[in-house]
Amino acid sequence: MSQVLISIYRYNPEQDSKPRMQNLEVEAPGDRDLMVLDVLELAKAKDPSITYRRSCREGVCGSDGMNINGVNGLACITPLSKAAGPARKLVLRPLPGLPVIRDLVVDLSQFYEQFEKIKPWLINDEPPPAIERLQSPEEREKLDGLYECILCACCTTSCPSFWWNPDKFVGPAGLLQSYRFLADSRDEATAERLAELDDPFSVFRCRGIMNCVSVCPKGLNPTRAIGKIRNMLVEQGT
Amino acid sequence: MSRKPPANILSLASQTAAQRKVKTARPVNLNLFSIKWPVTALVSITHRISGVLLFLAMPLLLYVFEMSLSSEAGFRQAGAMLASPMPRLLCWLLAVALLYHLIAGCRHLLMDIGFGETWRAGKAGARAVIVLSALTAVLAGIWLW
Numbered sequence: 001m002s003q004v005l006i007s008i009y010r011y012n013p014e015q016d017s018k019p020r021m022q023n024l025e026v027e028a029p030g031d032r033d034l035m036v037l038d039v040l041e042l043a044k045a046k047d048p049s050i051t052y053r054r055s056c057r058e059g060v061c062g063s064d065g066m067n068i069n070g071v072n073g074l075a076c077i078t079p080l081s082k083a084a085g086p087a088r089k090l091v092l093r094p095l096p097g098l099p100v101i102r103d104l105v106v107d108l109s110q111f112y113e114q115f116e117k118i119k120p121w122l123i124n125d126e127p128p129p130a131i132e133r134l135q136s137p138e139e140r141e142k143l144d145g146l147y148e149c150i151l152c153a154c155c156t157t158s159c160p161s162f163w164w165n166p167d168k169f170v171g172p173a174g175l176l177q178s179y180r181f182l183a184d185s186r187d188e189a190t191a192e193r194l195a196e197l198d199d200p201f202s203v204f205r206c207r208g209i210m211n212c213v214s215v216c217p218k219g220l221n222p223t224r225a226i227g228k229i230r231n232m233l234v235e236q237g238t
Numbered sequence: 239m240s241r242k243p244p245a246n247i248l249s250l251a252s253q254t255a256a257q258r259k260v261k262t263a264r265p266v267n268l269n270l271f272s273i274k275w276p277v278t279a280l281v282s283i284t285h286r287i288s289g290v291l292l293f294l295a296m297p298l299l300l301y302v303f304e305m306s307l308s309s310e311a312g313f314r315q316a317g318a319m320l321a322s323p324m325p326r327l328l329c330w331l332l333a334v335a336l337l338y339h340l341i342a343g344c345r346h347l348l349m350d351i352g353f354g355e356t357w358r359a360g361k362a363g364a365r366a367v368i369v370l371s372a373l374t375a376v377l378a379g380i381w382l383w
């Protein structure tokens with residue numbers, strides 16, 4: 001067993017007027033690596049009032065996105081060794097830029113509103129064929145690196161452009177999904193989708209600083225998707 | 239768009255923005271010093287800072303430029319002014335800001351036409367900007383002294 005020092009962002013709206021950092025020490029097995037979520041569970045065993053979201057504990061549901069030692073990531077698939085290094089000190093804060101409901105739980109409404117804006121569903125008015133709308137393997141390949149997004153909000157809440165304009169800039173997650181439908185051969189609303197993005201904020205607030213790419217737990221690349229959307233807007237001559 | 243989304247998404251969309259209004263009293267975790275910045279972000283923010291510096295230095299540079307163009311005496315006066323150590327250091331700092339701004343700006347342009355958009359290339363490009371700027375800063379120093 002060895003000590004892990006954890007510093008956790010605490011805020012309980014019923015008790016605290018402002019957030020504070022709580023320091024805790026937990027005993028973690030020294031012979032094997034743990035995930036940050038495992039350490040957090042150990043901390044919760046000591047102090048059951050610590051609040052966070054979690055569900056699948058394997059990087060699929062996207063609920064335990066948080067700021068781990070300054071970097072957004074999913075606690076369940078971020079190894080303690082990678083996050084804390086040999087110092088074995090963890091600093092856990094909620095995802096930056098969004099209102100904190102309690103401790104590590106943030107209000108994702110603004111994130112979802114931006115997601116809704118890009119109409120994240122297939123638009124096709126043709127009557128559906130008897131079985132399904134077919135795609136060639138090449139057409140399907142274009143969706144790789146786009147459809148895998150789990151909407152954990154790690155990218156969007158690491159983006160300064162989103163921090164300053166959460167109501168106007170769609171953000172990396174929303175734009176990645178937007179391109180996922182722009183690139184879909186079965187979607188017929190390309191022109192309408194582009195028209196709705198054609199303003200100074202929705203897409204063009206991206207400055208290509210790649211914070212989103214650097215934190216995505218699924219290894220996706222919103223910066224490239226945004227570049228593709230930008231090129232489509234330019235080609236459309238709007 | 240007139241086309242209808244599927245019913246399950248429609249129910250989500252039918253909530254008005256007011257219904258989902260965020261409680262403003264909630265704190266926000268946005269301590270920029272608690273966030274670890276990747277090299278790509280640091281290169282980008284420095285690009286902006288160098289741009290602001292250059293913009294702020296414009297009146298000063300124009301003033302000296304104007305002086306040097308006014309007459310032969312003015313030219314000598316400007317030359318003598320820039321020969322003393324502090325103004326020369328300032329010149330070097332502005333040259334460094336300009337070179338950095340130029341190189342980092344070229345990287346942004348390259349990325350806009352689709353080069354270096356992968357994470358690995360993005361990092362490599364950012365590091366290249368730092369190395370190139372440092373080299374040109376040294377060269378500018380040699381040229382000035």
